[in-house]
Each structure stands twice: as structure tokens, then as C-alpha cells.
Amino acid sequence: MSEMNPTMEEFEALLNESYATHDAVEGQVVVGTITAIEKDMAIVDVGLKVEGRIALKEFGAKAKDGTLKAGDQVEVYVERVENALGEAVLSRDKARREESWIKLEAKFEAGERVEGQIFNQVKGGFTVDLDGAVAFLPRSQVDIRPIRDVTPLMNTPQPFEILKMDKRRGNIVVSRRTVLEESRAEQRSEIVQNLEEGQTVEGMVKNITDYGAFVDLGGIDGLLHVTDMAWRRVNHPTEILSIGQTVKVQIIRINQDTHRISLGMKQLESDPWDGIGEKYPIESKITGRVTNITDYGAFVEVEPGIEGLIHVSEMSWTKKNVHPGKILSTSQEVEVVVLEVDPDKRRISLGLKQTLDNPWESFATQFPVGQHVEGEVKNKTEFGLFIGLEGDVDGMVHLSDLDWNKQGEEAIEDYNKGDMVKAIVLDVDIEKERISLGIKQLSGDQPAGGAAASGSDSGGLRKNAVVTCEVTAVSDNGLDVKLVDHDAKSFIRRADLSRDRDEQRPERFSVGQRVDARVTQYIKKDNKVSVSIKALEIAEEKAAVAEFGSSDSGASLGDILGAALKGDEK
Numbered sequence: 421m422s423e424m425n426p427t428m429e430e431f432e433a434l435l436n437e438s439y440a441t442h443d444a445v446e447g448q449v450v451v452g453t454i455t456a457i458e459k460d461m462a463i464v465d466v467g468l469k470v471e472g473r474i475a476l477k478e479f480g481a482k483a484k485d486g487t488l489k490a491g492d493q494v495e496v497y498v499e500r501v502e503n504a505l506g507e508a509v510l511s512r513d514k515a516r517r518e519e520s521w522i523k524l525e526a527k528f529e530a531g532e533r534v535e536g537q538i539f540n541q542v543k544g545g546f547t548v549d550l551d552g553a554v555a556f557l558p559r560s561q562v563d564i565r566p567i568r569d570v571t572p573l574m575n576t577p578q579p580f581e582i583l584k585m586d587k588r589r590g591n592i593v594v595s596r597r598t599v600l601e602e603s604r605a606e607q608r609s610e611i612v613q614n615l616e617e618g619q620t621v622e623g624m625v626k627n628i629t630d631y632g633a634f635v636d637l638g639g640i641d642g643l644l645h646v647t648d649m650a651w652r653r654v655n656h657p658t659e660i661l662s663i664g665q666t667v668k669v670q671i672i673r674i675n676q677d678t679h680r681i682s683l684g685m686k687q688l689e690s691d692p693w694d695g696i697g698e699k700y701p702i703e704s705k706i707t708g709r710v711t712n713i714t715d716y717g718a719f720v721e722v723e724p725g726i727e728g729l730i731h732v733s734e735m736s737w738t739k740k741n742v743h744p745g746k747i748l749s750t751s752q753e754v755e756v757v758v759l760e761v762d763p764d765k766r767r768i769s770l771g772l773k774q775t776l777d778n779p780w781e782s783f784a785t786q787f788p789v790g791q792h793v794e795g796e797v798k799n800k801t802e803f804g805l806f807i808g809l810e811g812d813v814d815g816m817v818h819l820s821d822l823d824w825n826k827q828g829e830e831a832i833e834d835y836n837k838g839d840m841v842k843a844i845v846l847d848v849d850i851e852k853e854r855i856s857l858g859i860k861q862l863s864g865d866q867p868a869g870g871a872a873a874s875g876s877d878s879g880g881l882r883k884n885a886v887v888t889c890e891v892t893a894v895s896d897n898g899l900d901v902k903l904v905d906h907d908a909k910s911f912i913r914r915a916d917l918s919r920d921r922d923e924q925r926p927e928r929f930s931v932g933q934r935v936d937a938r939v940t941q942y943i944k945k946d947n948k949v950s951v952s953i954k955a956l957e958i959a960e961e962k963a964a965v966a967e968f969g970s971s972d973s974g975a976s977l978g979d980i981l982g983a984a985l986k987g988d989e990k
Contacts, residue, residue, distance in 0.1 A: 449518045452510070454492045462488065464496055464510055472496070472508030495519065516552035521587060524553055533579045533599060538570065546570065548580060548594055555580070555592035564600050604639075608679050611640045615681070617671050620688065625665045633657050635669060635683055642681035644669060651686045651725025653711055692725035693766050700758045700768065705775065710752045718744045720756060720770055728768030730756060735772045737779050737853075738812045747772070779811040783855065784848040786810070793857070797839045802963035803886065804828075805835055807843060807857060815855035817843055818936065819886055820905065824860045828886065881906050881949065884959075885939045889951060894926050901951070904934065908949045912937065916952035 452466035461473045474496060476488070496510040497518060527534050536550040538557060545558040557580070562570060573596075580594040615621070615637070623635035623642065632645040644667075646654050654660060661667065673682040700706060700722070708720035708728070717731040733740075735747050748754065757774035760767075787793055787810075795807040798814060805817040819828025822835075835841065843857040881887070881903075889901035889910070899912045917924045929935070938956035942949045 449495050449497050451493055452496050454488070454490050454494065456490055457488070464494065464508075466496065466498060466508060466510065468508055470508050472498075472510035474510050520551045520553040524550060524582065524592065525585060525587070528582045528585050533581055534594070535577055536580050536594065537577055538574045541570070546574075550580075550592065550594070553592060555582075555594045557594050557596065561595035561597045564597055564604065608640045611638065612674060612676065612679050612681070615671055615674060617674055619671045620668060621671065622666060622668050623683075625661050625663050625667060628657050628661060628663060630656065633661050635667060637681070640679065640681065642669070642671070642683040644683040644685060648672065648682075648684035648686055651689065651692050652721065653719075653727060686725075692723060693763055696726070696763050696768070697761050700761055702758055702760065704758050705755060706758060707753060707755050708770075710748050710750050710754060713745050713748060713750060715743065718748050720754060722756075722768070726768070728756070728758075728770040730770045730772050734759065734770070734774070737773045737776065778850065779813045780848060780850045780853050780855070783809065783811050783813055784850060787845050787848075789845050789847060791845045792842060792862070793845060794840060794842045797835055797837050797841060800832060800835065800837060803960050805832065805841075807841060809855065813853075813855060815843065815845075815857040817857045817859050818888075820888055820936075821846065821856075821858035821860055824863065881908065881939065881942055883939050883942050885942075886956060887937060887939060887951060889935050889937050891929050891931050891933045891935065894929055894931060896926060898926055899929055901935075901937075903949065903951075906949075908947055910949050910951045912951055912953060916940075916954045919954045919957045 450466050452464040452472075454462050455465050455471065456463040457476070460476050462476055463471050464474055465471050498508060498510060524534060534550055536548040536555065538546045539549050540547040542556075545556055546562070548555040548557050561583075562573070578596065579599050580596055581598045582592060583595050583598075584591070584593040586592075621637055623637045625633050626636045626641060627634045630646075632643055632649075634641045635644050644657075644661075646657050649657060649660055667685065668688065669683040669685055670687045671681060672684045672687065675681075706722050708722040710718050711721045711727060712719040715732075717729050717735070719727045719729055721727050730744075730748075732744050735744060736742065739747065754772065755775050756770040756772055758768065759771045759774070760769040762768075793807075793809055793815070795809045795815070797805055798808045799806040804819050805822070807815045807817060809815050819832060822828055822831035841859065842862060843859050844861045845855065846858045846861070847856040848854075849856075887906065888904040889912070890904055891899050891901055892909075893900035896914075898914045898917065900909070901912055902909045914924055914926060917926065917928075935953060936956055937951035937953045938959055940950045940952045940955050
């Protein structure tokens with residue numbers, strides 16, 4: 421009886437065994453056997469008390485071509501052991517996904533690539549079939565560069581790299597871009613290995629920037645900097661290149677670590693600076709085109725690749741403080757003189773004013789010493805008058821050369837800016853660009869019995885007066901001089917020869933030379949007078965600063981004294 425009808429304890433044990441079996445297989449992939457195929461369903465026995473049904477479409481190609489048949493063993497996923505119909509709930513798709521996850525996790529851990537197909541577009545990217553498992557491909561990871569149309573890439577088997585896996589959430593993130601970058605890096609490395617510095621290659625211009633152009637050398641880009649495009653000045657690469665153009669370039673440098681390649685075009689041509697000294701000898705006249713104008717001068721292209729600089733000081737004999745743009749204009753053809761050539765520094769110094777006659781030489785030729793001239797008073801200073809003369813040059817009438825009978829400070833009050841005056845040429849210093857004039861000399865020599873003949877104080881000699889001295893002797897300690905317009909002698913000490921220590925050299929002077937100086941001491945009863953060139957220079961500088969600008973105006977002393985010598989050019 422007990423064999424036919426189990427006891428309560430035996431039934432409970434069988435029930436627990438059944439539940440234990442159910443728990444062990446639910447949520448697992450097991451091997452089952454197809455017992456029958458009915459219409460579009462396959463009946464599968466997985467070793468439980470009940471069988472399960474799986475739609476034939478889950479078996480893919482085998483169901484379509486009829487190769488799937490009863491007796492075949494297949495892997496299936498057991499979701500539940502029994503449903504409302506008393507059947508096992510099985511899934512072939514989930515079994516495939518489980519199988520794929522196991523394989524993908526192994527490859528992810530090993531850092532291996534996986535193969536998949538992009539099959540759909542979703543928000544922010546695309547979905548990829550990895551042999552049953554669905555992964556997400558972010559849009560930024562599709563390609564190295566953004567692409568508009570992904571259609572050609574869809575439903576095509578291709579390699580991907582798994583970036584992230586989360587089995588609990590069922591998330592897989594993959595990248596196609598990293599695979600391409602690795603392949604590209606390998607390709608670049610191989611290309612770089614086959615290139616050498618100094619090699620000449622052909623490439624296509626891919627992109628142009630303000631500083632150069634990127635050239636595709638067949639899988640790797642090189643930079644052709646704007647300064648290496650031509651020997652001549654290139655303001656922008658588009659002047660000589662266009663995107664898509666095929667160019668021949670030379671490899672200048674290769675960085676094996678970064679795979680950066682520097683290219684050059686001008687290196688394929690001969691250097692125009694070779695033999696430049698023989699081609700453009702000093703003082704030769706040449707013609708060029710103004711390419712650029714700056715505050716300090718103008719650049720002139722004398723031939724493609726060769727530019728010289730006309731410094732502002734070499735532009736005009738008379739216009740000393742004028743911006744180069746007011747003398748020359750860009751693209752203007754000019755004739756210049758070669759002043760200096762330095763092949764090592766690749767510099768040529770040019771002169772514009774040298775193509776014209778030196779106005780001081782012309783003046784000296786046309787108006788020798790003793791010649792009478794006439795001009796307009798351009799400026800009045802504490803040390804004399806500046807007279808505008810023919811040839812756009814100025815001459816100076818010193819205070820001591822204004823009047824025989826009046827002191828200079830008194831005589832200058834008889835003149836106003838704009839007055840036309842006559843004078844006589846006393847001296848022309850071409851090198852220093854100075855012309856000395858006299859007005860009192862127009863009436864001849866000093867009148868007899870005049871102020872100069874009145875004794876030791878002839879001509880109103882006094883402290884701080886400006887006098888003209890003639891050198892009578894030169895010694896190591898200084899100069900013996902006699903005052904030209906006064907019956908007096910003096911000695912100018914070495915320290916009083918100039919405010920510039922380098923110029924305090926008596927040997928700079930010669931017997932018979934005339935110099936201006938300032939009276940620093942005068943003892944009338946002894947007719948003893950002390951004079952100083954240094955004191956006069958200091959006084960003239962103070963006068964120039966007071967007349968033309970303060971010491972904090974931003975103008976240099978040279979600017980101020982230059983303005984004083986030039987006078988107003990308005």
C-alpha cells in the first residue's frame with residue numbers, strides 16, 4: 421500500500437525536490453531537446469516534468485531553411501518552469517544574449533575588439549548588435565571626425581571597442597572611433613618610418629590657416645608654415661595655395677614621438693641670399709617695390725625673396741621727424757642705394773635720400789663762405805636765429821653774429837618769426853649738416869672805435885655771455901684761445917671742452933679752429949676771463965627744453981635739439 425501511495429513525508433520530500441529543481445534552472449541557460457515542431461512553434465524538453473514552447477523565428481536561419489528538426493539539441497533560457505498552461509517558459513533569444521554577454525565580458529577583460537553591426541539610430545547615437553547583445557554607440561564615437569550620413573556604415577560588420585559594461589543594468593557602450601584611431605596611429609607610424617628629413621614628396625593641401633597649410637602626404641598630415649612657402653614675404657598662405665592643390669614639398673623635420681612633420685616649399689629653390697654681396701655691391705643703385713611700412717622705416721623687395729630696409733633716418737635729408745608713411749606708400753616703385761649687406765643675418769640696409777643730392781653739399785657749392793643769402797626767420801631761440809634757406813635747409817645766426825654794437829640778447833629782439841632777412845655764409849659743415857650765418861658781417865668788419873675798441877670790456881663782455889674763441893694752442897690739459905670779438909685771452913680746461921666725457925679730448929681741436937663758448941667768470945679790472953664749451957652746451961640744452969618741451973614730455977633730448985635746429989616747419 422505504501423509503495424502505491426506515498427506517505428505525507430515522502431510527498432513533501434518529492435515536492436521540495438521538485439521546487440529545488442525548479443529554482444536551480446530558472447534564470448539559467450540549459451540544453452534542451454526539440455521533441456516536435458508544430459506550425460511556427462518548437463516544443464523543447466529541458467529535463468523538467470513539463471515542456472516549453474519557443475517561436476521558430478527565435479532560431480533564425482535554421483527555422484527558415486528547414487534544417488531545424490525534432491531531436492536537435494539547443495541552448496535555451498529558462499524564464500519560469502510553469503505558466504498558467506502548465507508549460508515551461510523558454511527563450512532562445514535570451515539564451516543567445518546570455519551566451520553573448522559571457523563572451524563579451526571575456527573580451528572586455530582582455531581588451532580585445534568585438535565585431536558588430538550598427539542597426540538603428542537612437543537619441544544621442546546608435547544601437548549595435550554584438551551577436552545577440554545590444555550595445556550603445558554614442559555619436560561622438562562613430563568616427564574620428566564628425567560625419568553627417570551614417571547610412572553607409574549601417575548593417576555592415578565592423579570592429580568596435582567596448583568602453584563600458586554593466587550586466588545588472590544590461591548596458592554596453594562601444595566605440596568605433598578608438599579602433600580607427602589605433603589603426604590610424606599604426607598607419608601613421610608606418611608612413612613616418614618610410615619618410616626621411618630632406619626627402620622631396622608630393623601631397624595635397626587639405627586645410628589652410630593664417631599661419632600655414634596642412635598637406636596630406638598619403639595618410640599623414642604635415643605642416644607647411646607660411647615662412648617656408650617662398651623666399652619672398654607671404655602675408656597669407658592663400659596668396660600661393662588653395663585647398664585641393666597638389667604641391668611638391670621637402671620634409672624639413674620629423675618628430676618620431678609626436679609624428680609631427682614640418683614641410684617646406686622654398687627649400688626646393690635656390691637661396692636668393694647666396695652670393696648677395698656680389699650681386700648688390702655697396703653704393704650701387706637698385707630699384708625695388710615697397711612691401712611694408714613701419715614706424716622705423718620701410719621694407720623694399722628688390723627681387724623675390726630679397727627685402728631690404730630703408731631706415732627712417734635714411735629716407736630724407738631734411739625731414740627728420742616724419743613718419744615713413746608720409747614719404748613712401750605700399751607697392752610704390754622706388755630707387756634706392758645699397759648701404760650695407762649682411763648675408764649671415766640676411767639683411768640689406770638701403771638708403772632713399774642717397775639717390776638725391778646732399779642739400780648741404782649743394783648749398784656749399786652754390787653758396788661758398790662769404791656769399792650773401794636771404795631767407796625767412798623760422799625760429800628764435802636763446803642762442804640765435806634759424807633762417808630757412810634754398811634747398812630746404814636751415815642756417816643759424818648766432819647771437820654774437822647779429823650786431824656789432826648790440827649785445828646778442830638785445831639784438832635778437834629786432835627780429836620776428838616770418839621776417840625776411842639777409843645774411844652772409846660764415847661756415848658750412850656738411851658732415852654735421854650745419855650752416856653758420858652772420859648778419860653783422862654784412863656791414864663789413866667791426867667798426868673802428870666801436871664797442872670792440874673800447875678797452876678790455878669790448879663788446880660788453882660779461883659773465884654768461886656767449887663768445888667766439890679761436891684756438892691758439894693745444895695741450896694735454898686743454899686749449900689756449902683768444903676771444904675773436906674781444907681783446908682777451910683765456911684757457912679752456914680739458915673738463916670744460918664738452919659735457920660728454922668721451923669728447924673731452926683736446927686733440928679733437930686744431931690751431932686756428934673757431935669754437936663758441938660761454939663766459940663763466942669775468943674780472944674786468946684784470947681783463948681776466950674764463951670760458952667753457954661745456955657750460956654753453958648745458959645752457960643751450962636748457963634753452964631747447966624750455967622752448968620745445970619739458971623733460972617729462974616723452975621727447976628725447978635728440979628730438980628736442982633736432983626741433984630747435986630745424987625750427988618750426990609749419
